[in-house]
Amino acid sequence: MMPKLAQTQPRIPTDLAPAIGALCKVAADLSHLISRGALGGALGANVGENTDGDTQKALDVMADEAFFAALRGTGVRWYASEERDAVAGLDPDGALALAIDPLDGSSNIDVNVSIGTIFAIQPAQDDAEATFLRDGHALRAAGYFIYGPQTALVISFGAGVRRFVLDRESGGFEETPDIPSIPDTASEFAINASNYRHWSKPIRAYIDDCLAGADGPRGKNFNMRWVASLVAETHRIMSRGGIFLYPADQRAGYAQGRLRLVYECLPIAFLIEQAGGKATTGTRRILDCVPDHLHARTPFVFGTADKVDRVTSYHDLPEQEVSALFGNRGLFRA
Ligand SMILES: O=P(O)(O)OC[C@H]1O[C@](O)(COP(=O)(O)O)[C@@H](O)[C@@H]1O
Ligand SMILES: [Mg+2]
Ligand SMILES: [Mg+2]
Known part of the structure; x- marks a missing residue:
């Protein structure tokens, strides 16, 4: 079942909604898996190296495969992942392209410290790789999931930032009323x-x-x-x-x-x-x-x-x- 994305205002662009829904579903599943720690298996075990020579952990690979599978049929044509050598194709008729770091902070998996998923969505071009070799002004949306004491989604569609928190009771992401903006007082x-x-x-x-x-x-x-x-x-x-x-x-x-x-x-x-x-x-x-x-x-x-x-x-x-x-x-x- 797709988790509910309860918005206080209906501002998720219609063409992006299926992909965002799929990301939320996988993030909710990952959140559950991560919260089980060692009971969920050896998530932090080394399983290989990615294209850049970074060590891949079991959870890096699981997260990548789960996001890729869930995005099929959501209008995403190209899928570029930190864990893959090359861009992978999804829906041939899709108009969107998604870049993802499926599991960020993987050195923290085994030590019960917050980790996350980072993604960006932009229009797909015919050339898979050229789609992603563009500056950031092409982005339609970007966000991250954080798997910590709370699991939250922080996302922008180019008109401010919005925050949703995973409600473990309903299984959906509920939007929080505050609009994130960076305070200028920190030291x-x-x-x-x-x-x-x-x-x-x-x-x-x-x-x-x-x-x-x-x-x-x-x-x-x-x-x-x-x-x-x-x-x-x-x-x-x-x-x-x-x-x-x-x-x-x-x-x-x-x-x-x-x-x-x-x-x-x-x-x-x-x-x-x-x-x-x-x-x-x-x-x-x-x-x-x-x-x-x-x-x-x-x-x-x-x-x-x-x-x-x-x-x-x-x-x-x-x-x-x-x-x-x-x-x-x-x-x-x-
Ligand atoms: O171990 P270092 O050199 O301090 O690097 C930490 C940085 O590496 C990262 O873990 C890289 O991300 P991945 O876990 O996705 O490879 C960042 O999240 C973090 O800011
Ligand atoms: Mg990272
Ligand atoms: Mg990563």
Whole structure:
């Protein structure tokens, strides 16, 4: 049975409704499976590698297969998944194309920390791959499911962001009355600081100044978070603001950071902008970026608009300023 998507306002575009309904059905099933933990099987077991050499967990593959099967007959012609080498065909007459990270944050499966699913929908073109090698302005909708203490759907059709929570009693997703928008008051940053020594000077300088707190040029203290689930970080920033950074770094394979444009960054950037925030590569708006291949990666910075702008401004500083200890950097950034 298709779970009910109870909307407070009937604003889901009619042609997208069958695909969104199918995504909700699979997400409700996954939520149940994930909540059973080890009782549901070895969901976090390594089962192989995807096209980029990332380890695939059992749940990555199960989620991918379940979404693919459920989307048949919903008007989706092309299905591009982080877990597949190439675009897969669904309905030959479908007008839509769906990009998906079926299971985001898979290192957290076994440790009972929030994980998610990220997706974006755009018009299908005749060429499967070319459909997805377009900038983010082609998107009709983007969203994520978060499987945490609550299972929720956060989605945008390009006119603000909407949030639905899975009601385990009814089995449907119920829309919550509040409209998510990113507060500008937060003092939290999220970055995997274990990579500090590999970052560029502007990223190091930005984080140095956050860490210097009230004694540094920013003149205030910050808090840090790192969940290692992009969906969980996005959900927190949607709720209480802050900034997320996964920059490029000097490790082999990280010249463009870690996160994928098609399956992760374009959908999240679409949502973040719709919630009043900003999303960039550090210097360039993500929605303007055109992936040069299906699994292209990009540095990713998003969150409260003025914080994201500040990161960009660090890239404009002269060499002697980014290299200086924080006490010697210009105070214009405070
Ligand atoms: O382990 P790291 O390098 O901190 O990376 C964490 C990032 O990797 C991801 O887990 C990548 O997503 P997948 O689990 O879909 O591969 C993001 O959710 C998260 O932001
Ligand atoms: Mg992911
Ligand atoms: Mg994934």
